[in-house]
Amino acid sequence: MSDQIFAFGLGIGTQNNEGNWLEVFYSAPSINVEQSTLDALLESTNYEGGNSTLVLEEGDLNRLHMSLLKAGNIEQAELASRLKASTQPVVLCVLATNEAPTNPAEAYLKLQLISHRLAQPHSVVLDGMFGLLINTAWTSEGPIDVRELADRQLSARMQGRTIEVFSVDKFPKMLNFVVPTGIRVGDGARIRLGAHLGEGTTVMHEGFVNFNAGTLGSSMVEGRISAGVVVGNGSDLGGGCSTMGTLSGGGNIVIGVGEKCLIGANAGIGIGLGDRCTVESGLYITAGSKVAVLDENNQVVSTVKARELSGQSDLLFRRNSETGAIECKTNKTAIALNEALHAHN
Ligand SMILES: CC(C)(COP(=O)(O)OP(=O)(O)OC[C@H]1O[C@@H](n2cnc3c(N)ncnc32)[C@H](O)[C@@H]1OP(=O)(O)O)[C@@H](O)C(=O)NCCC(=O)NCCS
The missing domain is CATH 3.30.70.2010 (Alpha-Beta Plaits)
Incomplete structure (x- = not known):
């Protein structure tokens, strides 16, 4: 042994x-x-x-x-x-x-x-x-194998009770198993067991965190953290943003987000981000997207596939509002999370 x-x-x-x-x-x-x-x-x-x-x-x-x-x-x-x-x-x-x-x-x-x-x-x-996991109805009377639910519902009704079914899923809500210290969560249904929420993380109502994924430190999560995606300390996922998972059709890159990144509202990433990166609101960067890399004077120095920039630090991604081209520049202003919002976790 x-x-x-x-x-x-x-x-x-x-x-x-x-x-x-x-x-x-x-x-x-x-x-x-x-x-x-x-x-x-x-x-x-x-x-x-x-x-x-x-x-x-x-x-x-x-x-x-x-x-x-x-x-x-x-x-x-x-x-x-x-x-x-x-x-x-x-x-x-x-x-x-x-x-x-x-x-x-x-x-x-x-x-x-x-x-x-x-x-x-x-x-x-x-x-x-x-x-291995059995599809389960998570109910006001505890977990019930979904194949046994109809029978239990009838029995409950016969005794004057209604079974409230909260979800039918192989995974339960994380918060019904553990509430780690220093977190705030707007809607517990949005976080599956197996999520990792770092100390100082706030997940607002639109945020979502899948299993084997999550934040390592202080973060504001108003977007979706797909299975396998890990977000570094101090990063902010804006409202409705998306991180591409690997479970279905998302390619085989396991996406990570570094520290102090900002993924803008309704933006999305199909590549990993290093530290201090920003993605403009509404811009979805898929791995194969062609990206114009700009210099200090906004001149195009090269055009690369986004996957070649995966994991690099200090990048700002935006869609040129005049040409529609996706552009990448050096990110000069890393975000700082709003201290007041995280002081009361
Ligand atoms: C991409 C982003 C970070 C740029 O913000 P910024 O760095 O403050 O840039 P500014 O708006 O000051 O613009 C700087 C310059 O770039 C230009 N610019 C900005 N976005 C542009 C675009 N998409 N296409 C072309 N030019 C653009 C500006 O017009 C400005 O030009 P100027 O120097 O001639 O005046 C910002 O637009 C953004 O999307 N932030 C995300 C916010 C968010 O979603 N937070 C989460 C909330 S839930």
Whole structure:
């Protein structure tokens, strides 16, 4: 057994009628778990090594509590003790290695590592996750397998209740799992579990953040952060702007936005931006767009495909309002986020 294991979590899970996991809520997932904690898991539960998902009964939780106390892991020991009172299945998910997930409990642990800011987007292996997750109705009576929803709706109605269905999706709202410190969010439905919101990030109502994507620091997000896109500290995504994802038809460039960038309202990027870049409102830069590179005197020095400028710093992109050509100049004025707006996160 190696000195450290990748991650583990004690959680509360929901199963469908076939006993498959729809979701697991891990209140305090752990990453880079120490040997002493691993020993506690091995000696007090049925965990035998590797990547494994177990359901714990009260006796397991009692033993785990004592072992974790002995190992000096007070936080997890207290959690184990508290979970003894759960009326819902208690799940222990251990990931010895950061391999592709093999069941929803593992996938949920990984998504929560990101949203708890224990792992940055792209640092956990999520290959094949879509196929594992079950399409779920997220309702006022909890998560329900969408195939079982109609039956549950009828049963509820027969007892005088209406099940409110908030969404039907493989991913739940991040905020129902964790609210990381120092953030503000206008509409929780716009942020999927697996998003990473940095300290100081505000996501306004039109903003959207997908899984395995997000901000690393302070940002104003009024546009869409697609799956896989990571935005650096101090960058501002203007109202309705778009960052192209790689999930469907967006090519294969994984888009990143550096620090102190401004993507104008209704603008969009299909290329990465370095630091201190600005994209004019309304301009969509696709990777193949021809861009006229201008000098100090606004003279064209060359014409390149936008992808050749991907990831470069200090660029200003605009569409010439007279000719319609996309132009790129040196960006002389990097934005500074409005301090007052971020002081109260
Ligand atoms: C692209 C942008 C940053 C340029 O702003 P700026 O750097 O302040 O530039 P200015 O408007 O002062 O213009 C500088 C010069 O470039 C010219 N210019 C600006 N945009 C131009 C365009 N699209 N085509 C041709 N010339 C243009 C101006 O006419 C001006 O010319 P001058 O030197 O002869 O007077 C700005 O127009 C923009 O789109 N900002 C995004 C704001 C935003 O969406 N925020 C998010 C809100 S939710």
